[in-house]
Amino acid sequence: MRILLVVRKLCRALLTILLLVTFVFVVLRLSGDPAVTMLGTDVSKDAYDLFRQRWGLDLPIWKQYLTYLANITKGDFGPSFMAGGQDALSVILQHLPKSLWLMGLTSLFTFLIGIPLGVYAALRHNSGVDRLIMAVSVAKFSLPSFVIGVLLIMIFAVFWKILPSAGSETPAHYILPVLTMALSDAAIFARFSRSAMLETLGAEYMRTAQAKGLRWALAVRRHAFPNAVIPIVTISGWYLGRNIAAATITENVFAWPGLGRLLVTSVENRDMAVVQAIVMLVGFTLVTANLLVDFSYGWLDPRIRSTQK
């Protein structure tokens, strides 16, 4: 039974990825002759023919689709003309570390600030601190990250002139982009962990723990918090997607040489190979992440584990 469920979930994930690949294929074909889109208009007819042959564009459409699938599986997204014909996959791999640093540091600060704040707010339910945390989180939820970014640049780079506003050379360059993203994300995590904690704090087992004379602090640590972790894990798949989108914008605010900036410059210059490679990478990462989150429920929550068996 368990294995069947795992297989079912894996199939669904694979289908989602197939859907993504198909989506890119359809969009690419709908938007015009791929040879012209990829190479531009100022190349010779031979170049078009060569390109069509290499990508199998002279074949019937279903064969083209299969060739396309085969190429993608091999990690061959075609050459990036912005990078002088270099393989698109290797171009995005060069930009990946900078983005991973940015997103990794952001997540670290988000968890370290957001979850304790949320737990604290729940323990001091309806106090001034609780209301303040909630008010800030509503405000942060509804702001595009470039708005926070521009305001931070105004304060720290233009008025006070203490932090750099563009580039990624020194550790000081990390502060503003990470702050931009972590500020809003921490607010969201505070909100989620607060409501998760409030739910477990009011649960029957907490009353039982108190009734049998367990110290409150111990009950919170041993019973309330571990149970509150489950809904927090639930949103982490969704959070990764949000983080990627926020990083895309933030990188462009701070001229950060990562994937997000690469994506936008590639879109501007119609470097199709890079665009499709990034979209596939993001899609693949997110589908995998959601799959892992799905599987981790069983590990985290014994109740689900037993129903899965």
Added chain:
Amino acid sequence: MTTIAPNGWIRQLRRALPPSSVCIAAAWALLMYFTAFSADFIAPYNYETINLKARLAPPIWMAGSNPDHLLGTDNLGRDILSRLIYSIRTSLLIAALGTVISAVLGSTIGFLAAHHKGWISEAILLLIDFQSALPFLILALAVLAFFDNNMFFFILIMGIYGWERYARLARSLALSATAQGYAVAVTTLGATTGRIYLRHILPNVASTLIVNMTINFPEIIMVETSLSFLGLGVQPPNTSLGSMVGFGREYLLTAWWIAVLPTLMIFISTLAFSLLGDWVRDKLDPVLRES
């Protein structure tokens, strides 16, 4: 209490009104709508009018300002106030149209999934999963990369934003509605499928969908301004709050008002619309409250 306090009616009024933050948000939203509708009458200049003699003039409260331009001018001497007014119109128009398109599209797909069980429903559920697994911004960027961007196309893209939530909501609402007495009754009476869904089920589930629209609206403003900020949304000569920030970013050191004024406008507006949306949701739909 036996005596009526002299300020009793104020207290009553306060009890009848929503919290003050929501009132302020509503007032701001109304002001925004007014600005959008009357842009042609209240804007002191056309948003495209270039006045090279008055380039980079600061707002009126700063030294060296130009009395003809209340909020200063940009690098081409275009009036910031006028551009803000027209940008509000563009951003609100796109958000409004996008919200309507998304609601109609998503609800229709949701009803389809509820009505046709079997592979159609499975396929739609897969599409919903697909959409919610991927950040909309990345998908929108991919599509914008392949196609020529114009206003009509851009609004269509924005209309796709959030369809999966309407679809999911409409499907589950319709599934529970079709099992109820009234739906069974009209089905037995021989009403056509279209009639059942449009005339009977839709009015009964509309409130939840409308609440979702009020949540969707500020989110579309966020996505639109973000894409326009990146230079991939609203294209010149049209102007949006996001593209104003995008162009003004180059001048943050020398002429901060070009970018900061539209930034503040987005800040206040998305906040106001979100507060309103939150309030409407809490008032009308306890089911959605925690989602």
